[in-house]
Amino acid sequence: MGTVHARSLDPLPMQGPELGVQADDMDLGEPEQEEKQEVLENKDVVVQHVHIDGLGRTKEDILTYEVADVFRAKNLIDVMKKSHEARQKLLRLGIFRHVEVVIDTTEGADALPNGLDVTFEVKELRRMTGSYNTMVGNNEGSMVLGLKLPNVFGRAEKLTFQFSYGTKETSYGLSFFKPQPGHFERNFSINLYKVTGQFPWSSLRETDRGVSTEFSFPIWRTNHTLKWEGVWRELGCLARTASFSVREESGHSLKSSLSHTMVIDTRNSTILPRKGALLKINQELAGYTGGDVSFLKEDFEIQLNKTLFWDSVLSTSLWGGMLLPLGDKPSSIADRFYLGGPTSVRGYSMYSIGPQSEGDYLGGEAFWAGGLHLYTPLPFRPGRGGFGELFRTHFFLNAGNLCNLNYGEGPRAHLSKLAECIRWSYGAGIVLRLGNIARLELNYCIPMGVQSGDRICDGVQFGAGIRFL
């Protein structure tokens, strides 16, 4: 929270909580004793000038949108509220290190008796920030170099570059982000990347080199993203013992796809939300803008959360998806869905549910997965109010199925195919929240409904990630 300095129009005391602004930083002038007390809330003021001090390369035109609202304030409380909101908006642009607000009376020739001047004192971020890390993982080490250029051309554009050079793989990513002036939620970004992945559950190695552009915009309460992506994919076997089905998928392919995502997120937090719901629907159409692969892919994610008695939270989630290959070529292993593991159906090994060949999991064209969780604070509440708040115990019930559909048959046949051979599991464990991005879990799982070919991980299972069922 920044500080708000305000010199009172009349020497009257102002009391913090009534103003509806977090007043712990407020620095008030000395209250002078007066017999007559005027209630400030009713006093009309006019904001005559709004200044922004400390601009270097930022262009002023984008900032006028963010601070325009301040002019509409009618009384002092309003001014403080609106300038606080404007401050949040300026910080959200991601181009300032900090923003301070100073509210003062107007001075000068055109000053009105109830005129106010609001000044935002900003400090811009440095032109370029860099970071350098070394990482050591499974039998490999890598050096990661990151460069960030916030506010490249003065209108909150951001350029980031990350380069990772490792003993086994090299990858990089370059990203350019530009918001629309005045409407920060409408933005577009262009990305260029090369990523390599190793998937031991399928004995597959994948190298993707791609370029993508995306547009995001809000419509009413939903957030939409339109994206075009062109990826050169190179698949290979991870080991000489890979199954022949995986070997057949080796080689190069080009995917050019358009995708659309709609998100409605009313949760209060992404990790361990206490209330709210999430609905995310994504579709992807590949093949009509070039490329070798042609398919239509749909997937959705629903999550509902509700706080129950005694600080416990009940959470249900449902995932599902379908891949329809268009044309006569079968779907590629890189496009199919995978299921299982500590982040989806717990109790099973990572992505080890569904069609497989000689121990390599090939993924499936349709899936669904559901979870029911009860999160409670740790028993006896150790470390209450501090470290203990990051932990939760949870009891869960997960279920799901992954299979290939025979698209010649009707929807009834598809539903019955997805409903047979359901894998499910239940158990309990501890969840640790890491910031607002990730969580760690340690669970005791009991998998049920195991089909031949699935690999299970019953007993204690550890999971870390950002997206959990």
Place this chain on the structure above:
Amino acid sequence: MSLAAEAFVSQIAAAEPWPENATLYQPLKEDQILLSDSASSLAVQTFLRMCGLPVLVSCRANAEYMSPSGKVPFIHVGNQVVSELGLIVQFTKAKGHSLSDGLDDVQRAEMKAYMELVNNMLLTAELYIQWCDDYTATEISRPRYSSPYSWPLNHILAYQKQWEVRRKMNAIGWSGKSLEQVYEDVSQCCQALSQRLGTQPYFFNKQPTELDALVFGHLFTILTTQLTNDELAEKVKSYTNLLSFCHRIEQAYFKEHDRESQSGSSRHSKGSLP
């Protein structure tokens, strides 16, 4: 593979008989396969026919990437995948089929030497002509190699392959050679083969060996493949005993089977021998 692993694999290989559904994978015959790969594939097919082992030929656009060593052709037998003639000969030997059992040590060493000659001379010359000669590369090799892929991946892969072959030529010292010198080398190689063959039906005794399969594969493909000019084919044709050698093997091993599997008409291949 380590010696122990090879011995283990041989044991496993020996344990199972040759299955009916053994398959050989090569690039697409009509549009994609190039001279050098076609020659190698034909050599392996000839060898297996000489051994009397059935094999199905399957054409895949990504055969080169499916192969464990990156070279075509490769065979999928049971659940083993073996690529390149040398390893395939070893593999079939482990299963109990061999063409060179009747040879003594001196002859076997001679056979290996001639096979090396063919690989180092003929195969390298084929690769040179395909990828280092600009005209052939532009007219034939790059368009064919990249035909299964869409833009811009086709150009990227074709140029990548060309650079790779040129680097290899550099490494073995062939990049300084001119096209004429390469044709000369081919001619000399054919002369050596012709002299060794003499008037015999096959290179060793009256029974064919893997050397015969290899030589047939390369010579037949050179004679029946349309390149930008006919010089390469002419060099081979000038040795009549090699020409009749190819005829003989074609008659013996390919005529009684389905014609289209070998000398089928395609724009690249000219069909049967002249």
